[in-house]
Amino acid sequence: MSYLIKGGTVVSTTGPNPADVLVDGERIVALFAPGTGPQEIETIDATGKYVIPGAIDAHTHMQMPFGGTEASDTFDTGTRAAAFGGTTTIIDFAIQRYGEVVQDGLAAWHAKTAGTCHIDYGFHMILGGVDDESLKAMDQLVADEGITSFKLFMAYPGVFYSDDGQILRAMQRARDNGAMIMMHAENGPAIDVLVKQALERGETDPYHHGVTRPQELEAEATSRAIWLASVAADCPLYIVHLSASKALEQVAAARDLGRNVFAETCPQYLYLTLEDQLGAPGFEGAKWVCSTPLRSKHESHRADLWRGLRTNDLAMVSTDHCPFCMKDQKEMGVGDFSKIPNGIGGVEHRVDLLYQGVVDGKLSLGRWVETIATTPARMFGMYPRKGVIAPGSDADIVLYDPAGRTRIGVDTHHMNMDYSAWEGWEIAGRVDTVISRGTVIVRGGEYEGRAGHGRYVPRGLSDYLV
Amino acid sequence: MSYLIKGGTVVSTTGPNPADVLVDGERIVALFAPGTGPQEIETIDATGKYVIPGAIDAHTHMQMPFGGTEASDTFDTGTRAAAFGGTTTIIDFAIQRYGEVVQDGLAAWHAKTAGTCHIDYGFHMILGGVDDESLKAMDQLVADEGITSFKLFMAYPGVFYSDDGQILRAMQRARDNGAMIMMHAENGPAIDVLVKQALERGETDPYHHGVTRPQELEAEATSRAIWLASVAADCPLYIVHLSASKALEQVAAARDLGRNVFAETCPQYLYLTLEDQLGAPGFEGAKWVCSTPLRSKHESHRADLWRGLRTNDLAMVSTDHCPFCMKDQKEMGVGDFSKIPNGIGGVEHRVDLLYQGVVDGKLSLGRWVETIATTPARMFGMYPRKGVIAPGSDADIVLYDPAGRTRIGVDTHHMNMDYSAWEGWEIAGRVDTVISRGTVIVRGGEYEGRAGHGRYVPRGLSDYLV
Amino acid sequence: MSYLIKGGTVVSTTGPNPADVLVDGERIVALFAPGTGPQEIETIDATGKYVIPGAIDAHTHMQMPFGGTEASDTFDTGTRAAAFGGTTTIIDFAIQRYGEVVQDGLAAWHAKTAGTCHIDYGFHMILGGVDDESLKAMDQLVADEGITSFKLFMAYPGVFYSDDGQILRAMQRARDNGAMIMMHAENGPAIDVLVKQALERGETDPYHHGVTRPQELEAEATSRAIWLASVAADCPLYIVHLSASKALEQVAAARDLGRNVFAETCPQYLYLTLEDQLGAPGFEGAKWVCSTPLRSKHESHRADLWRGLRTNDLAMVSTDHCPFCMKDQKEMGVGDFSKIPNGIGGVEHRVDLLYQGVVDGKLSLGRWVETIATTPARMFGMYPRKGVIAPGSDADIVLYDPAGRTRIGVDTHHMNMDYSAWEGWEIAGRVDTVISRGTVIVRGGEYEGRAGHGRYVPRGLSDYLV
Amino acid sequence: MSYLIKGGTVVSTTGPNPADVLVDGERIVALFAPGTGPQEIETIDATGKYVIPGAIDAHTHMQMPFGGTEASDTFDTGTRAAAFGGTTTIIDFAIQRYGEVVQDGLAAWHAKTAGTCHIDYGFHMILGGVDDESLKAMDQLVADEGITSFKLFMAYPGVFYSDDGQILRAMQRARDNGAMIMMHAENGPAIDVLVKQALERGETDPYHHGVTRPQELEAEATSRAIWLASVAADCPLYIVHLSASKALEQVAAARDLGRNVFAETCPQYLYLTLEDQLGAPGFEGAKWVCSTPLRSKHESHRADLWRGLRTNDLAMVSTDHCPFCMKDQKEMGVGDFSKIPNGIGGVEHRVDLLYQGVVDGKLSLGRWVETIATTPARMFGMYPRKGVIAPGSDADIVLYDPAGRTRIGVDTHHMNMDYSAWEGWEIAGRVDTVISRGTVIVRGGEYEGRAGHGRYVPRGLSDYLV
Ligand SMILES: [Zn+2]
Ligand SMILES: [Zn+2]
Ligand SMILES: [Zn+2]
Ligand SMILES: [Zn+2]
Ligand SMILES: [Zn+2]
Ligand SMILES: [Zn+2]
Ligand SMILES: [Zn+2]
Ligand SMILES: [Zn+2]
Incomplete structure (x- = not known):
């Protein structure tokens, strides 16, 4: 089946350009100057809309086990919500825990996603225990499984924590097999001291989650990861959920040297703060407990992060979607x-x-598309299949209405959460139509998709290296 | 007339992608997934070739008057040579000298180019005398003439030199009318002292052209221009022909702050050196006398410039083409x-x-296209008309043969010069076919173009600002 | 005549140490552990007092001609006031104006000071016109006249301004003859544009003196002077009256590289602000019009300058004493x-x-003494004759009472000014006794000195270079 | 007993000054302008000599247990050798191993030094196991034992290694009790990976000791220690044996911010290199195996360290004296x-x-004295008792002969080593006479001291903080 997306303005990383887009089956097959495409064909009217590549969220945690509970969105509910928001691909994290076999962890995640996803998905692999076995597994996942990025943690001693020797070994291996090392960069051992001291002082409310994770300990870990990557012959390094000015400085300094060091930030760090959200009265602040934490509004974090997005010191934006309900x-x-x-x-x-x-x-506009779609695809080895409106690419397309408005709240969102971190926010723009591999799954805001439509996307090596 | 460029790999800023390109008249009208385009149509076979946007050289000086002589390429010979090399648009410099009316200078350059150019062209305007009249003229050129960039000189006292007060005034005006200030950043008054002292010591050979223009005086002027632009409320600033590591540091520092500061470098700074070329025996070095000068091979300039191109601290590459014959x-x-x-x-x-x-x-590959075509178009207000292979854009297209080789020398080049700055260099890749606004002007290395085909391109404001 | 200063705590740059100081004639001849000195001798009781080297103010302008008027303190009134404040040596500025003979300027200043000074004094030389003649004069002043520091101006075009070529030539000469170049670092040509524009907009009050001299134009000039000094083979450079954070950054960066770049700040920049003083209602702000100007309290200038004093990025503190009465x-x-x-x-x-x-x-305490006395002496070639309590040094000594308090105001000060820039300030500490070359000139706050006691101090080269 | 050191030039941190020094018993009691001191008194002729404060070596390891052996100098042989070299005070390291009681470690070191030292000595305390008990012990040592500096290790996992949580806790405690944290800054866990890999590759010779400890892992640890100290409310931090350019950059950056971060380097890093010494043929390089290691001569380490000494980014020089014989x-x-x-x-x-x-x-000259004597005394709480020629100070004095020469070698040195790291070096200057608390222990190069003369020096808090 073929159709023409007509009358819209295609936005690429270098800017907007009016063009009509021909879809055939699951792929984009042609772009036309306005009005020059085929006449006898079904059309989708994109007049007044931006036609952008389906967005890619490279950092989600659907139904992730955590301390006896599990993230509240399943791959079903979570990918459906993603689709509503214009995201047509996620990269979630499969997990190896200390003592487990890496491939078993991957298999478990494949089992969870089989038949449940509304949109396409890939996996990063969390390595919870770097040793000879898991290093061998890295090679195998890169070669055979389409897994080309591996996440390590400098925090959470006793859970996911890798020490600097383990990190160095994983980086050396990544350097050899071409993979990207993703890093949760916070100094866990030092944070744990501060947390223990705070609790002993009776500082038990959510606000202290923030103050016991000072930006210095994010900056330090970011810096350390960068040093270790240089010792590993400049292994490519990707810092997840960067939240703080001083951490950004470390990334920017490495990038000035031409290093293959990248970072993402998340919407929460661009808008929300330690005082206004995490410091909300009573236990309310728990809604915004995440790590790295929200930062102080009295410092320049938010302005610096926006600037980092402009300068490409922050390459892209992911959500670190990891929902938990307040209740229970x-x-x-x-x-x-x-x-x-x-x-x-x-x-x-x-x-x-x-x-x-x-x-x-x-x-x-071009940078918007780049940070939510094109760079994620290039960074994680899915380009040009994903992340771009181009002939031959998957027909993952969003029609975005700049004249629309979006009001966020628990009553209207589609995520399986009993609150919204953005309750009451009303912002400009609205996702109008969402197409996944040629199939319209959201039309005029109404859902037409289904669980099981989404397919696994094996990924190649990053082609974003400088 | 229509034709399909078939079988090639289109390269955009984000990377290569196989696609067929449909040209109709002067424009690109469609891109197709390979083999999905119209069947009954003339084709150009691009198998094995890169299909890239026609390159844009944003810094040339055809037949520029200089000290009683004139640059040896006319707009006719120079644009024909450009076409041979895959360049389909140049931006040359119209000149206002001190005491002249800006619009008269522009008219003079329009007169020189009328009917003589083989490819499209635009103009920057050199302001040789900033005063109330020329500031008013800036506004008029931006509004009415498609001139949106103005070059000032911190060197050449008594010729083109503007003092810091004049520079500040021009920057303030540019801030208001949206234009870009281009800067020749060398500290002329200090250089003139060093030149005079060298000549007095009998150091008269071409090599001393280089040593009397130390990188510190380029870095200083670059830094000063950046400070002045900040006083002018962050007027957009573009440093021309950046040649030196320390100058690059200034640009990089400003860019880290998110400033609208940009720079170009030129091929000569990426490859040639003070010692090997400018220091050639006898008067031979004169072939490479240019300002800013070639830099020492014992310092890290060339590696730093290549790195700057990768990190986008150097936005693009121009030639500063300004040929003079050895003889006379x-x-x-x-x-x-x-x-x-x-x-x-x-x-x-x-x-x-x-x-x-x-x-x-x-x-x-993507960065190659970006630095020679896409960024020049965006930087100087010609995008998406130029600089991109997209539906609706001018059909300025180059078929580039990665399997070919190019040997450079005075016997084979098409520029009106009695020597080559690159004599004997043999390098990878070859321009195969060049299309200007739909017309093939170079085919398989043979020339099919003509003087007068090229048209003036009025430009809009830069859309490259961060 | 001999006497023993007994019971006090001598403060040197490395800290306080109890010791008794023996003075004989004009010199210090011995230091003793407490109570171990000669018994049968006149004593000055210093119990509870700090015994510090007489302070040196390396930047004053007594009776300086300026725009048809003259600084209101003569060498008589000004050096007497200095003595009251614990300063026993000043270095004032002799002036060569454009077109004048340097030696004539020096002679004029020797004439003004002959028989009029209450304390010792030296001269820096202002070069208002760098040319072959004045460069030769530099050598002669260094060799024969005890003048080893020369001040240039990057501001005040048409008055004292030197262009970058002149600056470079003077720096080269200083490099050869060993002198220090002192720099008034503000970009005058750019400032003059801003001043003209402000006046045209009717912004005529004192506050606009400050806003038309933005810190960026001080930082730029500071940076430029540092670049030029590097071209002059690392000529020693001393930035006068540094007032702003961004200017300090330039100095600090040079010093990190081990460059011989130094700076002073002044008390007004450490305490007073654009808003609170220069922005006082009506014409009141005129009391604090000086250049460089007072800086905004909403930025971090004052904290940064204090930090710079601690880190030695600011070497010392001078006053830039240049008084004018409000009236007339x-x-x-x-x-x-x-x-x-x-x-x-x-x-x-x-x-x-x-x-x-x-x-x-x-x-x-040690850094206090260093910044007001010891470093000025070392910086400007008077150490160990001045600036230290050591055997053989001039007996320039202050007994400072840490338990005292000082209230500043026009009614109590001794400068010839009809207002005080510090009216009503009451601060800790009090100058108790001041000794100049062995003679007590202030005792218990009462004056015992006389005009003509002060002598010219020919200076050697700086021994403060790194 | 009294005597006068006559005719010499006393060198203080601010420069040389001729003066005669009167010693009475164990102390300096007076300084005199040349020739003005007492006449009827024993004299030591210092004509042509520099009279400097006895040098202080703040980093030695006499008879330190290490891997089944012990450093080859006892406190007897080592302090005697120190005295020959003009050092009159050492600060050695008492050791708490993991699981031991801190005070027991201190007692053990007091036992070793009782009656054995030729010169005065103090102790730093190595904390090999930070926990609640040892943190309490810190307070007690500061309050009662004259131990005000505590060394931690970021290297040697399983031996002295502290993790970042332990380091943070110790820093917090130091912040409260005023002590200085000294840090061995190398990333041990990462180094151990590199060492294991090298040995597995058969790279077993001494040279690989150096290459498995790359400067990046020193710089990283230095940076991390600085971050942790900032989290500990700017606890004073002292980096030991800094050897590398990139580590120095970290210290310099912190110091530019006014942080209380200090560093020492050692003579070996100023002169010796990875290639020329550690890379000597066969097993010869073992002579220079130390950690941090000697650095590459192809990088700028040595020049940078000398510059750091000039700029005070390196505060002082210690030896890290820790001798082992080749044999056994x-x-x-x-x-x-x-x-x-x-x-x-x-x-x-x-x-x-x-x-x-x-x-x-x-x-x-002044900086020489500062880096070997005065700053060590101030840094570690012994000033003005030690480190300065001033009335009331201990008569620890060296007469240094600038016209002498010193030839270093195993045949002439006094350390208990069967080789010299400086064999055959002949350098300018010679220690002529050494006085410890008033007693001449070296006279004209001949030894007159004795074991047991040296006394324990309880130390106060650092007074070197900025
Ligand atoms: Zn994380
Ligand atoms: Zn996450
Ligand atoms: Zn130019
Ligand atoms: Zn040019
Ligand atoms: Zn001034
Ligand atoms: Zn002044
Ligand atoms: Zn150590
Ligand atoms: Zn040690």
């Missing part, structure tokens, strides 16, 4: 912030929240 | 390097010389 | 801030104002 | 560099080796 889940931490499950849900809102940046003059 | 022209400076006309011809070789960087692993 | 003098600029004579009087208060920094925990 | 000791590592005891002996040569820097124009 976040509530586990009443009286002890360290027991609050860490995570914010937002997979549905990234495209809109970043478009607000366009409206506010903080990003160009 | 360069020879004016025998016995006094300060009398050697400043300039190197290279408009024909930029695309090839930068492709060599791709082969050497210094640039990605 | 400052009033020349009613309705046009650019006509207000530039200058603040403060020669009397530096020692106390910096001691307040000790009380506030911003400086150590 | 270094030989333990034949065939496995990781088994070579780490350490170089040099306590005897520091004063001379640094004086060579004066001769080479790399340090001023």
Whole structure:
């Protein structure tokens, strides 16, 4: 089946350009100057709309096990919510825990996603125990499984933590097999001291989750990861959920040297703060407990992160979607912030929240598309199949209405959460139509997709290296 | 007339993608997944070739008057040579001298180009005398004449030199009318002291042209221009012909702050050196006398410039094509390097010389296209008409043969110069076919174009600002 | 005549140490562990006092001609006021104006000081016109006249301004003859544009003196001077009256590279601000019109300058004492801030104002002495004759009472000014006794000195270079 | 007993000054202008000599247990050798091992030193196991034992290693009790990976000790220590044996911010290199196995370290004296560099080796004295008792002969080592006479001291903080 998306303005990384887009089956097959395409064909009217590549969220945690509970979105509910928000591909994290076989972890995640996803998906692999076996597994996943990125943690001693020797070994192996090392960059051993001291002082509310994770300990870990990557012959390094000015400085300094060091930030760090959200009265702040934490509004974090997005010191924006309900889940931490499950849900809102940046003059249209779609595809080995409106690419397409408005709240969102981190926010722009591999799954805001439509996307090596 | 460029690999800024390109008249009208385009149509076979946007050289000086002589390429010979090298648009410099009316200078350059150019062209305007009248003229040129960039000189006191007060005023005006300030950043008054002292010491050979223009005086002027632009409320600033590591540091520092500061470098700075070329025996070095000068091979300039191209601290590459023959022209400076006309011809070789960087692993394919075509178009207000293979864009297209080789020399080049700055260099890649606004002007290396085909391109404001 | 200063605590640059000081004639002849000195001798009781080297103010302008008027303190009134404040040596500026003979300027200043000074004095030479003649004069002054520092101006075009070529030539000469180049680092040509524009907009009050001299134009000039000094083979460079954070950054960066770049700041920049003083209602702000100007309290200038004093990025503190009365003098600029004579009087208060920094925990005792006495002596070639309590040194000694308090105001100060820039300030510490070359000139706050006691101090080369 | 050191030039941190020094008993009691002191008194002729404060070596390891052996100098042989070299005080390291009681470690070291030392000595305390008990012990040692500096290790996992949580806790405690944290800054876990890999590849010779400890892992650890100290409310931090350019950059950056971050380097890093010494043929390189290791001569380490000494980014020079003989000791590592005891002996040569820097124009005389004597005293709470020639100070004095020469070698040195790390070096300057608390222990190069003369010096808090 063929159809023509007509009358819209295609936005690429270098800017907007009016063009009609011909879809045939699952792929884009042609782009036409307006009105020059085939006449006798079904059309989708894109007049007044931006036609952008389906957005890619490269950092989600659907139904992730965490401290006796599990992230509240399944791959079913989570990918459906993502689709509503204009995201047509996610990359989730399969997990190897210490002592487990890497391939078993991957198999478990394949089992969870089989038949449940509404949109396409790939996996990064979390390595919870770097040793000879897991290093061999890295090679195999890169060669055979389409897994080309591996996440390590400098925090959470006893859970996912790798020491610097393990990190160095994994980086050396990545250097050899071409994979990307993703890093949760916070100094866990030092944070744990601060957390223990705070709790001993009776500082138990959610706000202290933030103050016990000072930006210096994110900056330090970011810096350390960069040093270790240089010792590993400049292994490519990707810092996840960068939240703080001083951490950004470390990344920017490495990039000035031409290093293959990249970072993402998340919408929550661009908008929300330690004081206004995490410091909300009572236990309310638990809604925004995530790590890295929200930062102080009295410092320049948010302005610096927006600037970093403009300068490409921050390559892209992911959500780190990891939702937990207040009831029964976040509530586990009443009286002890360290027991609050860490995570914010937002997979549905990234495209809109970043478009607000366009409206506010903080990003160009081209940079919007780049940070939510094109760079994620290039960074993680899915380009040009994903991330671009081009002949031959998957027909993952969003029609975005710049004249629309989006109001966010628990009553209207589609994520499986009993609150919204953005309750009451009304912002410019609206996702109008979402196409996944040629199939319209959202039309005029109404859902037409289905669980099982989404397919696994084996990924190649990053082609984003400098 | 229509035809299909078939079988090639279209390269955009984000990377290569196989696609067929449909040209109708002067424009690109469609891109197709390979083999999906119209069947009954004339075709150009691009099998094995890169299909890239026609390159844009944003810094040339055809038949520029200089010290009693004139650059040896006319707009006719120079644009024909450019076409041979895959360049389909140049931006040359119209000149206002001190005491002249700006619009008269522009008219003079329009007169020179009328009917003589083989490819499209635009103009920057050199302001040789900033005062109330010329500031008013800036506004008029931006509004009515398609001139949106204005060059000032911190060197050449008594010729083009503007003092810091004049620079500040021009920057303030540019801030208001949206234009870009281009800067020749060398500290002229200090250089003139060093030149005079060298000549007094009997140091008269071409090599001393280089040592009397130390990189510190380029870095200083670059830094000063950046400070002045910040006082002018962050007026957009573009540093021309950046040659030196320390100057690059200034640009990089400003860009880290998110400033609208940009820079170009030129092929000569990426490959040639103070010692090997400018320091050639006898008067030979005169061939490479240009300002800013070639830099020492014992410092890290070339590696730093290549890195700057990768990190986008250098946005693009121009040639600063300003050819003079050895005979009668360069020879004016025998016995006094300060009398050697400043300039190197290279408009024909930029695309090839930068492709060599791709082969050497210094640039990605996408970045090659970006630095020679897409960014110049965006930087100087010609995008998406120029600089991109997209439906609706001018059909300025180059078929580039990665399997070919190019040998450079005076016997084979098409520039009106009696020597080549790159004599004997043989490099990878070859321009196969060049299309200008739909017309094939070079086919399989043979020329089919004509003087007068080229048209003036009025330009809009830069859409490259961060 | 001999006497013993007994019971006090001698403060050197490395800290306090109890010791008794024996003075014989004009010199210090011995230091003793407490109580171990000669018994049968006149004593001055220093119990509870700090015994510090007489302070040196290396930047004053007594009776300096300026725009038809003259700084209101003569060498008589000004050096007497200095003595009251614990300063026993000044270095004033002799002036060569454009077109004048350097030696004539020096002779004029020797004439003014002959028989009039209460304390010892030296001269820096202002070069208002760098040319072959004045460069030769530099050599002669260094060799024969004890003048080893030469001040140039990057501001005041048409008055003292040197262009970058002149600056470079003077720096080269200084490099050869060993002298120090002192620099008034503000970009005058750019400032003059801003001043003209402000006046045209009717912004005529003193506050606009400040905003038309933005810190960027001080930082730029500071940076440029540092670049030029590097071209002059690392000629020693001393930035006068540094006032702004961004200028300090330039100095700090050069010093990190081990460059011989130094800077002073002044008490007014450590305490007073654009808003609170220069922005006082009506014409009141004229009291604080000086260049460089007071900086905004909403930026971090004051904290940064104090930190710079601690880190030695700021080597020392001078006053730039250049007093003008409100009546008839400052009033020349009613309705046009650019006509207000530039200058603040403060020669009397530096020692106390910096001691307040000790009380506030911003400086150590040793650093206090270093910044007001020892470094000025070393920087400007008077050490160990001046600036230290050591056997053989001139007996320039201050007994400072840390338990005392000083209240500043026009009723009590001794400078010839009809207002005080520090009216009503009450600060910790008090100058108790001042000894100049063995003679007590202030005792218990009462004056015992006389005009003509002060002698010219020919200076050697700086021994402060790194 | 009294005597007068007559005719010499006293050198203080601010420069040389001729003066005579009166010693009475153990103390200096007076300084006199030349010739003005007492006449009827025993004299030591210092004509032509520099009279400097006895040098202080703040980093030695006499008879330190290490991997089944012990550093080859006892407190007896080592302090005697130190005295020959002009050092009159050492600060050695008492050791708490993991699981031991801190105070027991201190007692053990007091037992070793009782009656054995030729010169005065103090102790730092190595904390090999930070926990609640040892943190309490810190307070007690500061309050009662004159131990105010505590060393932690980021290297040597399983031996002295502290993790980042332990480091943070110790820093917090130091912040509260005023102590200085000293840091061995190398990333041990990462180094251990590199060492294991090298040995597996058969790279077993001493040279690979160096290449498995790349400067990046010193710089990283230095940076991390600085970050952790900032989290500990700017706890004072002292980096030991800094050897590398990139590590120095970290310290310099912190110091530019006004942080209380200090560093020492050692003579071996100023002169010796990875290639020329550690890379000597066969097992010869074992002589120079120490950690941090010698650095590459192809990089700028040595020049940068000398510059750091000039700029005070390196505060002082210690030896890290930790001698092992080749026979039986270094030989333990034949065939496995990781088994070579780490350490170089040099306590005897520091004063001379640094004086060579004066001769080479790399340090001023005043800075020489500052880096070997005055700053060590101030940094570690012994000033003004030690480190300065001033009335009331201990009569620890060296007469240094600038006209002498020193030839270093195993035949002439006094350390208990069967080789010299400086064999055959002949350098300018010579220690002539050494006085410890008033007693001449070296006279004209001949030894007159005795074991047991040296006394324990309880130390106060650092008074060197900025
Ligand atoms: Zn994470
Ligand atoms: Zn995550
Ligand atoms: Zn130019
Ligand atoms: Zn040019
Ligand atoms: Zn001035
Ligand atoms: Zn002044
Ligand atoms: Zn160590
Ligand atoms: Zn040690």
